[in-house]
Amino acid sequence: MIMTLTAKNNLGFIDNSIDQPRSDDLLYGSWARCNNIVTTRLFLKEIKKFGNLHDRFHESNAPRDYQIKKLLNGLQQGSMDISSYYTKLRVLWDELRDYQPTSVCNCGSMKEWITYQNQECVMHFLIGLNESYAQIRAQVLMMEPLPIIPKVFALVVQEERQRSIHHGVANASVRSRN
Incomplete structure (x- = not known):
């Protein structure tokens, strides 16, 4: 030395x-x-x-990758509002993306990969929605091409707001009758 x-x-x-x-x-x-x-x-x-x-x-990411995917597959809206449900999904998607390899590509297949990832997010989101959102779910699934996840989220939030307005009007009319 x-x-x-x-x-x-x-x-x-x-x-x-x-x-x-x-x-x-x-x-x-x-x-x-x-x-x-x-x-x-x-x-x-x-x-x-x-x-x-x-x-x-170096530790394997496979156990955490498995946990995240299991959580994603089991996540349901349940009693959460749409924003809370979407936020939980978003956190899991972002963490999962941190474990995925990244690559740089100028050939155009990266666009296909991003489109596929978006479709996966849309599917997770729609699958976990409560059955009361079956109509909006069907409408989204009929769209060609499938919209990006922020657009789907916006559509479902609009539906949720419409319901709360409609529900608020119905409650007010019930109270006025009494």
Whole structure:
């Protein structure tokens, strides 16, 4: 190690025979750069002693991937409003996407992959909706092409709002009769 540092005129950074200039000195930037290079080289040599750290410490994502997919497949709207249900789905989709490999492509197949992922999200969303949304679900499934998930969410939220308005009017008329 000493021979390598001496051959590259870097030993002075280790044995402190090269003094660190003051921060306002014109040579400070060059000194800091060289010091960082030497430190990085030493650090990398130490890491190599321990073998490939990725292989040693990398954990499989398969168990978490399984958990997320299981949660997605079992998630139902139940007593949640549409926004809460959608938010839970969105959190799971985002986490699942973090575990998926990313690639850069200029050939056009990336667009197909994104379209497929959107369709999967739309299907998860529609499958978990309460049966009272069967009509809007059928309308969305008849659309060609299938709309993107934010559009589907907006349509279902509109339906939910219409119902709350209609429900509010019905309750007011019942109260006025009494």
